[in-house]
Amino acid sequence: MEQYMPFIWIGFAVLMAVCEAFTSQLVSIWFVLGSVCAAITSIFTDSIPIQTSVFLVVTLVSLLVTRPLINKWKQKKGVTSTNADRLIGKIGVMLSDIEDIQRVGQVKVEGEIWTAKSQYAPISKDSKVKVLSIEGVKLIVEPTENIEE
Numbered sequence: 001m002e003q004y005m006p007f008i009w010i011g012f013a014v015l016m017a018v019c020e021a022f023t024s025q026l027v028s029i030w031f032v033l034g035s036v037c038a039a040i041t042s043i044f045t046d047s048i049p050i051q052t053s054v055f056l057v058v059t060l061v062s063l064l065v066t067r068p069l070i071n072k073w074k075q076k077k078g079v080t081s082t083n084a085d086r087l088i089g090k091i092g093v094m095l096s097d098i099e100d101i102q103r104v105g106q107v108k109v110e111g112e113i114w115t116a117k118s119q120y121a122p123i124s125k126d127s128k129v130k131v132l133s134i135e136g137v138k139l140i141v142e143p144t145e146n147i148e149e
Contacts, residue, residue, distance in 0.1 A: 002046035009039035009051070026070055034059030087114075087131045091144060098123045107131075107141055114139045 013035035016028040038055035045051070092109030100121040107116040107129060119132055119142040129141035 002042075002048075005042040005046070005048065005051060006039045009035050009042055009055070013039065030059045030063040030066070033062050084134055087112075087139065088133060090131050092116075092129050092131060092139075092141065094123055094125050094127045094129055094141075097125050104138060107139060109139065116141045118142065 013032045016031040016035060020026070020028045020032065034055040034057075037058040038051045041054040042051050087109050090109050092107040092114075094116070095106040095108055095113065098105040098116065098118040098121065101118055104115050104117050105123065105125075107114050109131060115137060116129070116139045117135070119140055123129060123141070123143050128144040130144055131139050131141055133140045
C-alpha cells in the first residue's frame with residue numbers, strides 16, 4: 001500500500017483540481033496544494049499519519065493565508081464604478097419632504113432627479129442637501145446645514 005501512496009495523493013490532487021475547474025468559487029484549490037505536498041512527503045516516508053498530517057497542515061495554512069487575499073481581490077474585482085459616482089459630494093435641492101430616515105424623497109442634482117434617503121431626518125422640500133453616497137439607485141443625502149466647512 002505504501003508504494004502506491006504517491007499515486008493516491010496525486011490522484012486526489014487531480015480530482016480536487018477537476019472539482020475546482022467546475023466551480024466558480026475557489027473551493028478546493030487548497031486541497032490540491034495539500035495533496036501535492038503529501039505526495040512529496042510519501043516519497044520520503046511510508047507513514048500514512050505523517051502524510052495525512054502534512055496534507056492537513058498545508059491545506060489549512062494555505063487556506064488561512066490565501067483566503068483573505070482572495071476575498072480582497074474578489075471585492076475589488078466585483079466593484080464596478082459608474083458615472084453616478086460623480087454626484088458624491090455635490091449639492092442638490094430636495095423636490096419632496098423626507099419625514100424620517102425610513103422614508104425616501106426626491107432630489108435634483110446636476111439636472112437629474114434621483115430618489116434620496118436622508119442621513120439625518122427630516123429634510124424639507126426646497127432644502128439644499130449634499131450627496132454622501134449611493135446605495136443601489138438611491139442617493140444618501142444630508143442637509144447642508146449639518147456640513148462642517
